[in-house]
Amino acid sequence: MSFLAAALALLPSLQAPELGLESFDAAWSAIDAQHFDPTFHGVDWAGVRAELRPRAAAAKDLEELRGVIREMLARLGQSHFQLTPREAMGTGGAGSSASPAGTVGLDLRWMDGAAIVVAVEPESAAAEAGVRPGWRLEGLDGQGLDAVRERATRRAHLRPETAFWKESLLAVDGPLDSAVRLTFRDLAEERRELELVRRARAGKPFDFPGLPTMFLRARRNILEHEERSIGVLFFSNWFRPLERELDEALLELRGCDGIVLDLRGNTGGDGTLTTDLAGHFFDEPATLGTMRMRDGASEFTVRPRRRILGQEVEPYLGPLAILVDETTGSSSEVFTGGMQAAGRARVFGTRTSGAALPATLTRLPNGDFLLHAIAEFITGGHTLEGGGVEPDEPVTPTRADWATGHDRALEAACAWLAHESR
Secondary structure, eight states: OOOOHHHHHHHHSSHHHHHHHHHHHHHHHHHHHHOOOOTGGGGOOOHHHHHHHHHHHOOOOOHHHHHHHHHHHHHHSSOOOEEEOOGGSTTTTTSSSSSSSSOEEEEEEETTTTTEEEOOOSSSSSTTTTTTTTTTTEEEEBOOSSHHHHHHHHTTSHHHHHHHHHHHHHHOOSSTEEEOOOEEEOTTEEEEEEEEEEEEOOOOEOOOTTTTOEOOOEEEEEETTTEEEEEEEEEEOOGGGGGGHHHHHHHHHHHHHEEEEEEETTTOOOTTHHHHGGGGGGGGGGEEEEEEEEEEEEEEOOOOOETTTTEEEOOOOOEEEEEEEOOOTHHHHHHHHHHHHSSSSSEEEEEOOOOOOOEEEEEEETTEEEEEEEEEEEEEEEEEEETOOOSSOOOOOOOOHHHHHHHHHHHHHHHHHHTTTT
């Protein structure tokens, strides 16, 4: 974090009252002018302003003002309405409370009222301490998970499983080199209490204006299944710094009998990259769907990619599978829903998060950033917001699957690809 950002973080009480009220008004007005639905999803938007503005005017400090603005955003009950503190910006990879740079190396899912470890990053603090997939997380720093559950319920626009995933990672991860005490039940139901020191997060640090630092990752490999070669590509977000790596991967995987795009854990990003990536898989122009705004609409048009990184190529027209779950969101849902509706891909896994509203950023007078939706995305005749993408082949993992490394969604996709490629 820069010296200026650190200073701002330490001085929330010095904000002038008039600047706070001006920031509240700016947030309300930006949404009033640009929300795609003139009925504001059935909310009396003018009434919300009349109710909450006196509380914004009376806010004693910056955090109290932020609480009022966040309550205003929550009234809409939709995704992509978010307030990001100014001190979370421009970290240069140092991270923030909204996107911590320190991690213990765990991924979690909510199952039957419990937090289950589904993956442990190699060479992470969790891996070195012996944490294994399938373990159940029961506590953080001597407390249970009630606070995590409570914060998850505030994300009313998200599926409960998605909201818990987001909140659990924010609770477990944190500042670089800080420690957290985690309580688990292992596969034998033995209690394990471990103190883990958070290490640098894997990936390329990426600062997108108005958003906390993100850490971008991509990986690819080739599997053999029933004497067929299956290329698998995972990437964490849709942002341009990954574009070359994705193009290189798809050039390499073009010779495979089938391709899997693993979008589990991909929370979205730059929607324009979805049509570029889709261009690898179409021989004729196509559309992923329609972005509908208050004053018009815009198609997400796909054009075949015939030149990649200076090479003349033909689009990949073999079978394509996409893996999704409740952690697949935003631009990943746009891509998946569009490819499914176009009949170009078969989708495996569990229903996506249903958080798929195109949005823009507005900087408020106090320096905070407001993310607010300006459109809804329509594909296959319906909106993805709320409902998400339903897989063509539902595959729900179990705790035993995670404990044994049994990726049934990937296996189902490989079986289908092997059949389709014969």
